[in-house]
Amino acid sequence: MIDKIKNHIEEVKAFHADNKEKVEEFRIKYLGSKGLLKELFADFKNVPNEMKKEFGQVINQLKTSAEDKVAALQEQLESKEVARGIYGDLSRPGEPINLGSRHPISIVKNQIIDIFSNVGFNVSEGPEIEDDWHNFTALNLPEYHPARDMQDTFFIQTNPDILLRTHTSSVQVRYMESNQPPIRTISPGRVFRNEAVSSRSHCIFHQVEGLYIDKDVSFADLKQTLLYFTKEMFGKSKIRLRPSYFPFTEPSAEVDIYWGLNNEIDYRITKGTGWLEIMGCGMVDPNVLKNCGINPDEYTGFAFGMGIERIAMLLYQIGDIRMFYENDVRFLEQFKSSL
Template sequence: MLDTIKEHIAEVEQFTADTKEKVEEFRIKYLGRKGLIKDFFTEFKNVPADQKKDFGQVVNTLQNLVKNKIEEAKSSLETSTEQSGLYGDLTRPGNPIEIGARHPISIVKNQIIDIFSRIGFNVSEGPEIEDDWHNFTALNLPEYHPARDMQDTFFVQTNPDILLRTHTSSVQVRYMENNKPPIRTISPGRVYRNEAISARSHCFFHQVEGLYIDKDVSFADLKQTLQYFTTEMFGKSKIRLRPSYFPFTEPSAEVDVYWGLETETDYKMTKGTGWLEIMGCGMVDPQVLENCGIDSKEYSGFAFGMGIDRIALLLHQIPDIRLLSENDIRFLEQFKSAL
């Protein structure tokens, strides 16, 4: 009997398995209710007294060896499964690649840039943390000027001369300081104002401002440029310019586009008038040109500015401006098909 058990020990030592089924068969053969280990322990009562000690030790050795082999085989199979799971079944079709979506602000900004690039405007950028000269003083807003109250500003406490820009007109100032006319540029970017956050306004938003400086530039050139833009952007060719006030332009105007009154939404957006305000504009004040080192007697120009966020809300029928900055994947996935 001892020789038989030793033969099984040798067999167990050589055991290997490449499937869980083989491991289970091996376990049942030795450790099952009708397995060999149980048979050997049952036979123990028939072993002569002088051999019981050796017999018991050999059976225990076999039992422990079987248990260890089962644990090793299971561990080996699990490791193999994990490694193959890194790559999966290479014969299966690959998983579809998730298509990203452009943010509605980026969509509208790129559309505006594309429209103005067709008529010779380039793109200029500047810092979002600005100094008082470029954000206010150079634009006819000296210290204590009452028009500064039109824009609630975030100042840097350690230096009252440093602030978060309130408009991208500061980029235009920098561009005029470093470039000679003719100048034809648009300045998209994020701006900051200390305003209450609601469905219609936020403490930060996005603007695109345009600037054209050359000899003999007139208000008629401004109107024709805006007419071209509204037709390309909205498919609406009817605009009107209402007199307004901006410290850095004279004369100044607000630009309305005739949106129409075809739907209930049109009535809500235009308050029943059919007209929708989209931007401000005007002829660049001669003093602003002089502040930037441009001879106002030789050159003239116009400027305009619009909110990208407001246009995005309009074009995509977004009810709340806060959705644009909350990074809600459910909201952003709606724009996968947009350009």
């Protein structure tokens, strides 16, 4: 009998359970009102006197082992329940990583860069905090020139010669100062103008400006380059150039594409004409070339510039420019499938 009880002690020590039901079955088996220990204590009176001491010690050892095992298993299972309550079910597979999306401005900027890269344009960048020379004077806008009023500028109060750039043409000036023709570059970047924020304008926006300088560059080269761009970007093959004025190009033009009148939105954004302005352009003024150390008698060139937000609003039919800067996740998640 004593050997049988010792076997039970070994079974108790080796017992493991991963749920409360098995622990309860184990407790009832050994410690229940009709359990094994109850029966053993009932048999105690039938044990010979010379064996009662050893028999009693073995029974008490079995009882202690069973009680300790039940308490340990219950505590272990309760700690798992607490952890599961804090961290969730630890046995569940890991959650997939919630990938972000590219901002629509970045998507459009990258598309523009890719299109012009295919025809040999590289990318040039420059500082957003600029000096008067690179932002205005070198671009044929000397001090007190009335055309400066076309761009409401953020000046640094302590130094009126320092400002937030109003266009990325300043990058082109820096590029021409450090590189000799042939030059074929585009300059994407953020610019700043002191304008009232509305659904159609913002004090911060993004531009891409292009510059091509070489021998015998003509207005026809400019038109063909812009026609190539509009076909690749919008799938539109009909453009027109309207005479305009920019201080740093002569002659200058506004570029329109024929958007069409296929639906109500087309009528609204083109004001019923079917034509839509997308950028400005022109032949680089000889004074600009001279200011940047390039001989205007030997070289000619063209330049163009467009607003990235305006292009994105057209491509994605976005009616309010402020949506680009509000960081509304519901808006940004719509561009997850875009490159």
